[in-house]
Amino acid sequence: MTDEKATSADHSTVKHMKWWGWGVEGVGFHHEDKPDFAPFVLKAVDVDLWTATKAQPLPFDKLDVPDSNVSPEFFAALTAAVGDDNVTSDAMDRVVHTFGKSLRDLVRVRSGKIERTPDVVVYPADEAQVQSVVDAAVAAGAVIIPFGGGSNIAGSLEPIVGETRTVVSLDLGRLNRVIEVDADSGLARIQAGALGPDLEAQLTERGWTLGHFPDSFTHSTLGGWVATRSSGMQSDKYGDIADIARGLRVVRPGGTLVIRAIPSASTGPSVREMIVGSEGRLGVITEVTVQVHRIPEKRDIYAYFFPNWATGLKAMQEISESDAAPSITRVSDARETGFSLATSKASKGMSKFLSGTVLPTLMKRKGWNLDDICLSFIGYEGGEAHAKRQKAIVDAIVKKHNGMGVGKGPGVLYDQKKFDTPYLRDFLLDMGAAGDVSETAAPWSKLAAVHDGAYAAAQGAFDKLGKVGWIMSHLSHSYHSGACLYFTFAFKFGEGDPIAEYDVVKSAIQQAFIDNGGTISHHHGVGLEHSPWLEQDISAGGVDLVKSLFASADPDGTFNPGKIVGGRLVGGRVATLIDTDAIETEEVQA
Template identity: 35%
Template sequence: MQVKDSTTSTSSTEERKELTSYPQENVDYYQKIKWNGWGDTRKFIHTLQPSGTVAITTPTVSGQPLPSLKKFILTELTINGQGQTDLENSPSLTVEDIKLPLPRAAPGDFARELRAIFKPNQVKEDKFARLTHIYGKSLRDLIRLRIGLVENAPDVVVLPESHEEVEKLVLAAHRANVIIIPYGGGSNIVGACEPIDQTRYTVSLDMRRMNKVLWVDRREMTACIQVGIMGPDLERELHKSGVSLGHDPDSFEFSTLGGWLATCSSGHQSDKYGDIEDMCVSFKTCTPMGTLELRNGARAGAGLNFKHVILGSEGTLGIITEAVMKVHPVPQAAEYYGFLFPSFNHAISALEQMRRSEIIPTMVRIYDPDETRLSFASKPSKGAVSEFFSAAVKKYLQYIRSFDMTQVTLSIIGFEGPKKQVDFVKKSCFDILAKNGAFGLGTAPGKTWAEKRYDLPYIRDFLLDHNMWVDVAETTVSYTSLIPLWKEAKKAFVQHYHAKGIPAWICAHISHTYSNGVCLYFIFASRQNDEKEMTPYIEGKRLMCDIIMKHGGAISHHHGVGYEHAPWMSRYVTQGWVNVYRKIKETIDPKNICNPRKLMPTIEEEQGKEN
């Protein structure tokens, strides 16, 4: 990596000496993470024997008890309080049990061209490589893997190490009519990386060896980065130069810069630093019609904003390889606080007042009463939040502050930047919070949140191991529609399953805020049926998406579209915009080799002729 300090001229491109050699890695990322679950193979939630207590094991802690979680699960996933007394077991199949379809033969000269472009260790055709590049990490993906429902798989996995290699591969694939699907961290939960076309030879392009920060410019506060870099590696490399990107989505540990750009990702600190499109200056994209590049600069009003043609396109128009991103100094101060509000409405009122004041924290997360209870139930026995939320505090809030303890709402609010700026913003926000009935818990809940904020998917894995499932739906909704959407979604979801005699539970939180609305993020759970298949989940997902559309919400705030949300796109945007996208696709990718059948419904799907 080349670093340029504030005295270095930025006018000469000769100053920017990019990497030309790429050290080989002994183990690739796909070999380090769970093939049928979320995240690190060394981190999981399980039960301790013989006590049956639920615990979490991590690379640094073994069997740390979560004493309230089991009771919470058994109590909440019931009907009228009549539930099971213990957890059922529903183990996954093993890798050996999974049967993959045989790979197709590469057409024409494509196999020879692959060998000419890549070294042998960059081309993987073994079972485990193909298996780990079929799906992302949605509930539908994990259920299918766990029961062995694998109908399609990439024929080969390729791990490029440079822009030039990707460029050559895309052109070769175009000539041979071979499908290419970019694969970043594999954390996508809307089917964006799954092979759907079962007729053509398919390449899964695993970008994770393209993981270098090529240069950092401390005068312009930009950095050029290969897009296969994982979140923690990116921040670690940038911190060596005293800068940070500040993009921290829930998938941060197991997602890539390229995935963030391809799906219009958003991070926890977006209130201060913006979403990924705000951070991106320019990038290179390899397409069947050649490489598309953008100029670097502060801003341009020269016609269409071509950046946004590619951002969010999910690999359907080409493969992003390198990006120039805005960076900022590593914050001098970073302070995160916990607050309890009398109700969800009180917290939203405080949020709106902060947004109108234009003195805005780095992050505001507001958990509704049900997710507040989940937050407390999933903490270790000696966690900081548990200590604060003691019997004495409960009595004080209930009898002195007149809180209805069934409606209490937890909020985590963070401040980052120069110390004087943090102190100023913090004081102004604390005044607004106090006026809306907030009870301060100090920094301990913020510290606990920072330590545990990536753990929720591990709870999902635990539920799948015990005959239950949990999924999510998120949207951007206006302040006017926020409460009506929240109320209807929660009521309709529970009623839908209870009418069938099936337990159901749902909660929500606000994760990102804007002047005209918020990201409202639902988490919903139920019991699996006897066949262990997807029908219960699909019904819940459709119900949630229909309610979101009814209230004018976006079909996705930050998860993307893939194929799971594609059926709603014709309702979310007008048909004219669907046609514009199709024309762009036909021009850039005339043979439809770039991640086909994602993002927009096909004409056949709109007419009901394709499943």
């Protein structure tokens, strides 16, 4: 057992994002101090920010929230497990725990299209209470959906439409402590409900860092990172969460699955790997033993420019093959570079580098077309001598590929604003436009084709809808054999169904990934959003194996049913969510 002690605080201490959007109330994206942004958006997606009528989410009291169907007997069993103050069927709590923060999620919740919510939200304080909740839910024939920070954008949180059983949202927010650090081994035991900033603060007090910083860092949890196979901005140095998570504790019916933090082992198929990326379908992750590192002596992020996307890709590939070991290798294509310049404040950020005459003149002398330039950020961490050596290697590679460095200033600003991007999704929705992301990974030999294929597919979808649309991309998370490509796309909604329009674009991009040699997701997970492409990605045999694993480990479909693969038997039919308005059903032998 763990040595954790239940906290005396009730669930009022658990932090949640606002029910209708990203982040906390009172924080959002503003364009008034960014003079180039409004013209950019007008050109990119045909939205005039100065004249657009700002849409507002429905007031909460206008939402038609489905009634809870939790029975008094089951509610009493849950309160016996975690205490009266830590079980609620309050409408606001249930709505907060219904969706993640994808565009599909936000369109539905902001417009009041909520077909199914959890029936009850439970806040355990420790692993023993989680076990009691799981056992009570199994006895009652209920469904359990683990909940961390609620930042997921792959449809991994919502109850399946048509689910008739009682649905429990099991919020791990009270399990938020760094339990201990094994300094000799560089391992830390951390409760799964710890949010990124909280666990880093606790580690920093001890002189350590996890080094895992996804875009969602501020509002996501360690358990959520493991459950969705997350990757962070500094994964080039610290690894993805699958590399970082060494030991696990997972509550299952009747007992706890324990994976010890062994450096490496030959013990058959990796159960640890089965849990990583399982999206709550194999049990409730309560604790993770992770690799941690001493806080580096030096940490710098430098900015570079390349003349075009092709040279930027080649430089990133050569860096990955070199003796250099940077913490960040990122390059934006020309469109994303233009976006970055447009979102800079007047006389600040990257805009000041191109607002004068020296740098543009130098670029033109080198034969560059300013419409093709690509912005790159590369990070160096470690001791003074180590960081200096890494930068020298990279600088030589950049020079070889006709790039140029512009110092640390832009990198400092990037580092300060790196967690603010998700607020743009809310802002564009307010202005009647869609803004969302899709990410993939592919071998170096196929990255250019994946990039161009996604662009062509998105443009075809925009044309089909009769829209002016925008897509942009950056490379990040470099590996020996390839890298991640992260795409952002946007367009203005019409008068019809916004989710149907979104599906046309999102589906085209996802299919382009598969068609050109990429995967359906590098780090966002599968959930419901990406499951239609899973068989094309891992083969029919792979899907059958995953289905068999879930069916064997959870034959009653207690844990987050329907996510990643398939659905569950409902009246002799398999129900699988395809979109917000339709369920595709297939007759099966009950």
